[in-house]
Amino acid sequence: MLKGTRTWIRPLDPEDLDSLYDWYNDPEFSYYTSGNWPLATLLRREEIERRFYDEDPNRYAITDLEGRLIGTIGFDQVNIPARSARLFIGIGDKLLWGKGYGSDALRTFIRYLFRQWNFHRLTVETWKRNERAVACYEKLGFVTEGILRDAYYVDGEYEDAILLGLLRQDFSMEKSCP
Structure with a gap:
């Protein structure tokens, strides 16, 4: 498990499936994660289980420090020669939106990917009006x-x-999360 200032990152457990089902079928959550609702949602439990547990080995659970599941984080589009990947x-x-949990989890995960996976570059993508x-x-430290x-x-x-992209040399490995 990876420990941040406010969060833990751990592998997904089968017990997480109910929360994942609720979140990915929630219009507001899907609106901000992908800009698509209902097209990218209305998923059956079996579809979520297949995608997140079988087809997506680099997706992890985010918990608060008490161990309560609050989100997911992961990476894909790995380019081994370039040592790069895309984060999500x-x-x-929703009660924790805007309170620094996402920033803490991202900082912790980015540090892990740069140090342990030896990535050189990480990217993220979102839609323009997703200002948060x-x-x-x-x-x-990501730049457009x-x-x-x-x-x-x-x-x-x-x-x-x-x-947006982030190069290893532009990320402060030691800086703590606000």
Whole structure:
């Protein structure tokens, strides 16, 4: 397990499935994690279990310090020669949004990926109006590297995607999370 200032990161457990089901079928959670509701949601428990436990080996649980599940974090699109990957995160407990839990989990996970996996570069992607996510990424040192025009379809309108990147040398490994 990885310990942050406010969070723990651990492997997903079968007991997490009920919370994952609730979060990924919640319109507001899905709106901010992907900009898609209901197209990316309305998933059956079996679909979530298959995706998160069988097909997605690099997805982990985020808990508060008491061990209560509050979200998920992970990485994909690994490029071994370039030592890069794409990160993703979602805090499912809406009462904890904007309180620093996501930043803490990301900082902890980024430190782990740079130190243990020896990644050189990490990227994240979100849609333009997801201002809370963009602010969180920028606070951790990510910089906007590109825009994908009309890459998301949100509320009946096309939205630009923002691509942000973080290089190992630009990340403070020792800086504690606020």
